[in-house]
Amino acid sequence: xxxxxxxxxxxxxxxxxxxxxxxxxxxxxxxxxxxxxxxxxxxxxxxxxxxxxxxxxxxxxxxxxxxxxxxxxxxxxxxxxxxxxxxxxxxxxxxxxxxxxxxxxxxxxxxxxxxxxxxxxxxxxxxxxxxxxxxxxxxxxxxxxxxxxxxxxxxxxxxxxxxxxxxxxxxxxxx
Numbered sequence: 001x002x003x004x005x006x007x008x009x010x011x012x013x014x015x016x017x018x019x020x021x022x023x024x025x026x027x028x029x030x031x032x033x034x035x036x037x038x039x040x041x042x043x044x045x046x047x048x049x050x051x052x053x054x055x056x057x058x059x060x061x062x063x064x065x066x067x068x069x070x071x072x073x074x075x076x077x078x079x080x081x082x083x084x085x086x087x088x089x090x091x092x093x094x095x096x097x098x099x100x101x102x103x104x105x106x107x108x109x110x111x112x113x114x115x116x117x118x119x120x121x122x123x124x125x126x127x128x129x130x131x132x133x134x135x136x137x138x139x140x141x142x143x144x145x146x147x148x149x150x151x152x153x154x155x156x157x158x159x160x161x162x163x164x165x166x167x168x169x170x171x172x173x174x175x
Contacts, residue, residue, distance in 0.1 A: 013028070013029065014026060014027075014028050014150070014153065014154045014157060015027045015028070016150045018141070018145075019132070020134075021138040021141070022134050022135050022136070022137060022138055022140075022141050023132055023133065023134050023135070023141065024132070024133045024135075024141060024144070024145065024150075025130065025131070025132045025133075026129075026130070026131045026132075026133075026150065026153060027128060027129065027130045027131075028128075028129045028131075028157050029126055029127070029128050029129075030126065030127045030129060030157075030160065030161065030164060031125075031126055031161075031164065031165075031168075032125075032126070032127055032164040032167075032168070033122055033125055033127065034096040034097065034120045034121070034122040034127045035095075035096040036127075036164065036167070037096075037120055037127040037129060037160075037164070038095060038096035038097075038099075038120050039096075040160060040163065040164070041099060041118065042064060042066050042099070043064075044062040044063065044064050046163070047059060047062045047064075047074075048062050049159075049163050050156060050159040050160040050162070050163045051074070051156050051159075051160075052076070052155070052156055052159060053076065053152035053153075053155055053156055054148075054151065054152045054155055055155070056078050056079045056080065057076050057077070057078050057079075057084075057152075058076065058077055058078075058079075059074060059075075059076050060075050060076060060077045061073060061074065061075035061085075062074055065090075066090065066093060067090060067093065068090055068091065068092060068093060069089065069090065070089070070090045071087065071088065071089055071090075072087065072088040072089075072090070072101065073085070073086075073087050073088075074086045074087075074088075084105065084106070084107070085105065085106040086103055086104065086105045086106065087103070087104055087106075088101040088102060088103045088104075088116075089101060089102050091115070096120055097119060097120050097121070098117070098118070098119050098120070099116075099117070099118045100115065100116070100117045100118075101115075101116055102114070102115055102116075103115075103116050109143065109144070109147065110135060110136070110140055110143070110144050111135060111136045111137055111139060111140025111143060111144075112135075112136035112137075112140065113136065114133050114134060114135050114136070114140075115133070115134040116131065116132070116133050116134075117131070117132045117134075118130070118131045118132075
């Protein structure tokens with residue numbers, strides 16, 4: 001298990017665990033209600049604002065058909081030209097508390113299809129996000145962890161924090 005506290009934040013702790021030999025679980029607390037965090041995961045224009053990963057990457061293409069059996073397509077581009085794409089198929093959606101989807105990267109560095117499950121639990125206006133990724137094998141999980149994927153996730157979640165804070169500030173200014 002590893003825990004990463006992001007600078008300047010009392011809410012932003014990314015916790016990574018391995019609950020089984022094929023799974024990675026990431027938990028993160030956000031200072032926003034579930035419905036808003038859920039929308040940030042499911043509305044393409046919002047995802048493009050925060051789901052970048054490490055420095056230099058940008059989510060360039062984001063298409064979502066948010067229904068059971070619907071598809072999603074993500075393509076990231078690095079400022080130096082590299083491209084990384086991923087497709088997903090939604091298995092379960094319970095707004096605003098659950099998204100489950102199978103995922104496969106174009107360059108299959110994860111050893112086959114993964115099953116990603118994200119739950120959103122709200123307490124006192126804050127949302128605990130729990131993301132579980134189940135890989136095809138133990139070796140695939142270990143290879144994914146070795147890529148530094150969790151640091152990219154921490155970067156993206158920090159960007160989501162920034163987006164949520166700016167949205168909160170904008171809504172206060174409009175009041």
